[in-house]
Amino acid sequence: MYTASTAFLEALDAAGVSYLFANLGSDHPALVEALAEARAHGRRVPTMITCPNEMVALTAAQGHAQVSGQAQAVIVHVECGTQSLGGAVHNVAKARVPVLIFAGASPFTQHGEMTGSRNEFIQWIQDVHDQRGLVRGYMKYDNEIRTGRNIKQLTWRALQFAHSDPKGPVYLMGAREVMEEQVPRIEADPADWAPISPAALPQGAVHELLNDLARARRPLIVTSYLGRNVKAVAELQRLVGPLAIAVMESVPNAVNLPHDDPMYQGCQWNEPVQNARLAEADVVLVLDSDVPWIPTVSKPRADARIWHIDVDPLKDQMPLWSIPARRVFRAHVETALAQLNEGLGRVKLDEARIAERRAHYMAEHEARRARLKRLEARPANGVITAEYVTACVRAHVDDQTLVLNEAITNYPVVVNHIAPRRAGQMLNSGGGSLGWAGGAAIGAKLADPAKTVITLTGDGCYMFSQPSTVHWMARQYRTPFLQVVFNNRGWRAPRYSTLAVHPSGYASRSDDLGVAFDPPPDYSAIAAAAGGAFARKVETVDQVEEAIAAGLHAVKTEGRAAVLDVWLPHLMEG
Numbered sequence: 363m364y365t366a367s368t369a370f371l372e373a374l375d376a377a378g379v380s381y382l383f384a385n386l387g388s389d390h391p392a393l394v395e396a397l398a399e400a401r402a403h404g405r406r407v408p409t410m411i412t413c414p415n416e417m418v419a420l421t422a423a424q425g426h427a428q429v430s431g432q433a434q435a436v437i438v439h440v441e442c443g444t445q446s447l448g449g450a451v452h453n454v455a456k457a458r459v460p461v462l463i464f465a466g467a468s469p470f471t472q473h474g475e476m477t478g479s480r481n482e483f484i485q486w487i488q489d490v491h492d493q494r495g496l497v498r499g500y501m502k503y504d505n506e507i508r509t510g511r512n513i514k515q516l517t518w519r520a521l522q523f524a525h526s527d528p529k530g531p532v533y534l535m536g537a538r539e540v541m542e543e544q545v546p547r548i549e550a551d552p553a554d555w556a557p558i559s560p561a562a563l564p565q566g567a568v569h570e571l572l573n574d575l576a577r578a579r580r581p582l583i584v585t586s587y588l589g590r591n592v593k594a595v596a597e598l599q600r601l602v603g604p605l606a607i608a609v610m611e612s613v614p615n616a617v618n619l620p621h622d623d624p625m626y627q628g629c630q631w632n633e634p635v636q637n638a639r640l641a642e643a644d645v646v647l648v649l650d651s652d653v654p655w656i657p658t659v660s661k662p663r664a665d666a667r668i669w670h671i672d673v674d675p676l677k678d679q680m681p682l683w684s685i686p687a688r689r690v691f692r693a694h695v696e697t698a699l700a701q702l703n704e705g706l707g708r709v710k711l712d713e714a715r716i717a718e719r720r721a722h723y724m725a726e727h728e729a730r731r732a733r734l735k736r737l738e739a740r741p742a743n744g745v746i747t748a749e750y751v752t753a754c755v756r757a758h759v760d761d762q763t764l765v766l767n768e769a770i771t772n773y774p775v776v777v778n779h780i781a782p783r784r785a786g787q788m789l790n791s792g793g794g795s796l797g798w799a800g801g802a803a804i805g806a807k808l809a810d811p812a813k814t815v816i817t818l819t820g821d822g823c824y825m826f827s828q829p830s831t832v833h834w835m836a837r838q839y840r841t842p843f844l845q846v847v848f849n850n851r852g853w854r855a856p857r858y859s860t861l862a863v864h865p866s867g868y869a870s871r872s873d874d875l876g877v878a879f880d881p882p883p884d885y886s887a888i889a890a891a892a893g894g895a896f897a898r899k900v901e902t903v904d905q906v907e908e909a910i911a912a913g914l915h916a917v918k919t920e921g922r923a924a925v926l927d928v929w930l931p932h933l934m935e936g
Contacts, residue, residue, distance in 0.1 A: 366510020366536070366543045367396035370464075371407040373517040376552045379435050379462070381426065381808060382410045383419035385446075387439025388482050389466025392541035408435060411808075411839060415831040416443050420450035421791075421801030422835070423461045428590070428789050428802070429764070429809035433460035433524045440466050441493045444533075449795025454531045455500035455679065456652075457587075457615065457792025460524035462517070467493060467506070467537040478538030497533050500679075502526075507536035510545040518555035525557035527694060528674040560694030563671070567691060568701045571669055572709045574645050578667075580719060581607045582627075582643035586651035587792065588695050589616030595785035597699035598649075599623060604706065606720035607647075610639050612654050614777060615792040621781040624724045631774045634862065636660045639726070645669075650695050652677065654685060662686075671698050738779050744903050748772045748848055751928055752779035754907050755816060755846060758914055763787065764806055766817040768799035771854045776818050797826030800845070804832065807841035814918060815843035821850065824885055829925075833893030836923040843923055844913045847885050850930045852878035880932070886925040896924035 370393070374382070386394065400407040413419035416438050423434040438444055444465050454461050468489035471479040480486070494504045503523035507513055513536075520532040563571075575581045583602065588594050595618065602609055602625045609619045611629040619626050627639045637660045640646070646662050648654045648670045655661050662668060670687035673694060677683040691698070738753035752775055759765065759780065765788040767776045773790070782788045789806075791798035799817040807815050819827070824847045836842060856877050860869045886897030896916035900909045906928070913924035 363399075363544055364547055365392055365396060365541070366507070366513050366545055367392040367541045368399070369510055369513045369545060369548055370507075370517060370541070371396055371400065373514040373552070374408050374435055374462070375406055376514075377518060377521050378432050379408050380432070381423070382408045382435045382437050383413050383423045383805075384410050384437035385413050385416045385419055385439060385443055386437065387443060387466065388484060389440050389468070389538055390437065390541075392478065392538065393437065411835070413831070413835065415828045416446035417448045417450045417797065418801040418804075418828050418831045418835065420447050420454065420461065420463070421798050421827075422805035422808075424450065424454050424457070424459050424791070424798070425766075425802030425805030426809040427459050427461055427805075428457075429786075429806045429813075433462055433521055434805070436461060436463045438463065438465045440468060440488045441490045441496060442488060444493060444496050447497070449793075449797065450801075451497050451500045451531065452795045453791045453793030453798055456794065458529045458674065459531070459792070460521075460529045461531045462520055462524060463497070463531060463533045465493065465533070465535045466541070467535045469538045471539060476539040476542070478542040493535055494533060500531065501533045502530040504533040507534055507540055510540060510543040511548070513545075514548045514550050515555075518550075518552045521552075522555040522557055527558065527560065560697045561692055563691055563693050563698045563701050565701075567689065568705045569708075571647070571689070572702055572705055574667060574669070575605055575607060575647070576709050576711055577715075578643075578645035579715070580642045580722075581605070581645045581647070582639055583607055583609045583647045583649055584612050584640070584651055584654040585609070585618045585649040586611065586613050586653065587615050587618075588650040589614070589618035589785055591696050592785035594696035594699060595619065597696055597703060600703045601699055601706070604716075605711075606716045606723060608639055608643075608723045608726075610637070611777070612651055615790045617782045617785050617787050620783045620785070622783050624720075624727045627723065627726060628730050629774055629777050630655070630660065632656070633774075634659050647671070648685065648687065649699075652680070671695060734778050734781070741903055746900070746903055746906060746928060746930055748775045748930055749779050750903070751846065751848070751906055751930075752776050752818065754910055755818065756780050758910060759787070759816070760814075762812060763814045763816060764789070764810070766790070766799045766802055766806070766815065768796065768817065768819045768823045769848055770796070770820040770823060772818075772820065772848055796820075796823045797828065799823060800827035800829060800832035803843040803845070804835050804839065804841045807843060808839065814914070817843060817845045818848065819845065820848050820854075821879065821882060821885065822852070822855075825879075825883070829885070829888050830892040833889040833895050833923055833925075835893075836895070837893040840921060842917045842921055844910075844917050845889070845923065845925045846910075847925065847927050848930055849882060849885065849927055851880040851882050851932050885927040889923060889925040894922055896920070896922060898924075898926050900926055900928040
């Protein structure tokens, strides 16, 4: 039989989808049959990855797309599985990651009128009014498949949305009867649904912006996610070198500029202080950033001339958002930077001015590097610090290493002390829902098996990530990775948030804020039990370096995941 499900699988394969991250249910008999039939006849279809937890399925698809740039498919069970995608839906939307989510739907017949008609009690219970509405606010596109006769066209249209800037997730659903429908073979070309081409700057704006940057005394570029596109990083380096423009990352979720570039001036997160580079800048160019600064504590000076170029300058999904930019453009940043680099030769430069600001920024770059080096020194008191652990991990990072950062209150520590020197070397979720790193490591490893994947996570994130599912999958699909858990026995972020608003309140004097996991679970043992992972608890400074080396040996030589449960000072101590 050639069914709608067969056509759907063919459409995904033709569009470049390699994997189906699947959590199957009673709505998927047609897909299961179509997959089995394809295997029996040696016909190529996407590989199914069994995911015992839906959120892990979506985080794995996200990790794959973040590395490969290609949307993968997630298959879930009706509205229950859709809801179980949980916060991972938020992450793929906020990070603008392309992914196709397909959910079945309860059959719409109940007396055997069609193949796939209702035959289980749950099919009445799982019939809800607006299944698509559960995720509509996060999707770039959602639709219901009503017939298999145009299922390829519908699938390719969904993926066209997913891959067009600003990229993002799409959602399709189809009832059992539709997915069982026998249909004629459909001859169509997915190239007819090409993503929208990158947008460029108006030529007049190129000249105007270059003149502003050239004439500035302290020009500054602020970016957050430019580095999701490694080619954009190269274009940024080409621009900031000759013009001596400082680059600051704000809440970075990729490597936006290699940290050894002398124009790199560090990153800012939630620090309750005015950023010095931002305060001194007279021209600020914001490139691909959702939160370039937090105006209650840190912002540009009042007379700064601000430009904003972004793939999503209106921030359509953010009801409250603004920066005081007078020139705003929706453009593909790699394209815009290439335009600026091409026009640079037609701009008159004051070499003395550029030499002065280059010396200024290089001095600031070196001073920052020296401060970080002091922070990551081996602790003399024997108490493990996040800075020291991260520096020890960095010693093992090479050009084939990918670091996934979900360290939350230690986000900036990881960015600063991994100090990546290559575009694409470090990523985070790009969103605010925790539990991304475990599944993302699996997806990233599937996307590039040659990579050594290392995740640095908080202990709260580790529990959010469904570690028993993650490590079963890591063993099942041969995607080993090293996971370093920064264990401070609880959620430090809510404590910091409370103290920021009520620094002298009752909570500041309390020993119990309801955020501690003390005593904690045996995190590494969970991974060992679920997936045969190398497990090690690390409680003293003397154990750190040997444990990291042993964990990486398990990953690289033994082909199994490794989890290091590293004990930092208690969350209530700092």
